[in-house]
Amino acid sequence: MYRLKPGIKTDPKRRWALPDRIFFGYGACHILAGVYLARPPLDGFYAERIVPKDGFAGNHIFVTDGAVAFDYHGYSARRALLEHHMAGWAAQYDRKWACRIEHVTFDLLSRSDLNARKMLGPDQYFSDPVARANAFINRIDHLVAYEKATLTL
Template sequence: MEAAGAFRRTAIERSDQRVAWERTDQAFFAAGACHILAWVCRDTYPDRSIEVAAVRLAGELPVVHTYAVWGGWAFDHAGWNPEQQVLAVNAAFEGHPLERVSISTDLAEFCAEHHHRMPDRYWRDPIPRAREYMGRHLPPWT
C-alpha cells in the first residue's frame, strides 16, 4: 500500500485537467479525486453506514486525503484496507502526525469548504470512472 501523497499531482497536472485525467486510476484517485471516490463509495452502498473521513496534518486546516470508512476498513485509491494502516502509511509518508476528521457535509459543501473540485469541474465526469474503479475492489463484507 502506498500513501496518497506519493501520487501528488505535478504542476502541469494541477493546471491541465486533461493531463490530470490521463494518469492511472490509482494516481487519479489518490491525489486530485480522492473525495469523489469516497462519496461514490458511500453512495454505492446505501444499506451500509459508510462514513466519509479525511486526514490533515496535525494542527493544520486543509485536508490532505479523503476516504470512505466502514467497520474499521477504509476505501481509497489502494482499495479496502484497515483504517489504522491507511492512517499509519500516510502519516509516515508525510513525516508528521495526522488528524482524522469525520466529514458530515455533502459533497458540494465539502468541496466549497476545502477547495476541492466538484465532478463537473473535471475534464470528464469522474463518477463513472470511480464506480468502475470501485468494482475492482471487493468490500470487506463480501
C-alpha cells in the same frame, strides 16, 4: 509515496489522463469516497478526512467502518491506511508533519461544499469523475477484499 509532476493538478487534461489509482489518490479521493457512499457496496461505512496542520499538504478523504478503510488502494485496515499516509507525508517535510482526523459532515459530491474546502466538484473535472469512480468501484469484489483486510486488524 508517489509525487505528481509539476503542473499536472492544474492541467485538467493531464490530470484526467492519470491512471485511476493516481487520479483518485492525488486530488479526487473525495469523489471516490462520495460515490462509494452514494451507492455503498457494503453497509456501515462513513467518510473521514485527514486534515494536515496549517502549512502542510496531505489532505485525504476515505471511507471506513471504524476498523477497515477503503480508498484508492482498495480495502485495508484503517490503522494501516493512516500510518501509511502519515509516514509518507512526514517524509516530505523537514519539520514535524501533523494532522487531525475528522468525520466528514459535508456532501462529497456537492460543488459548493467541496469548493468551500478547496476541492473540485464533480462538474469541474475534464470529464465525468463520478462515472470513473463507479467503474473503479465496480471492478472490486467487495466482500472478498473486505474479508482480506480484516485479517490484518
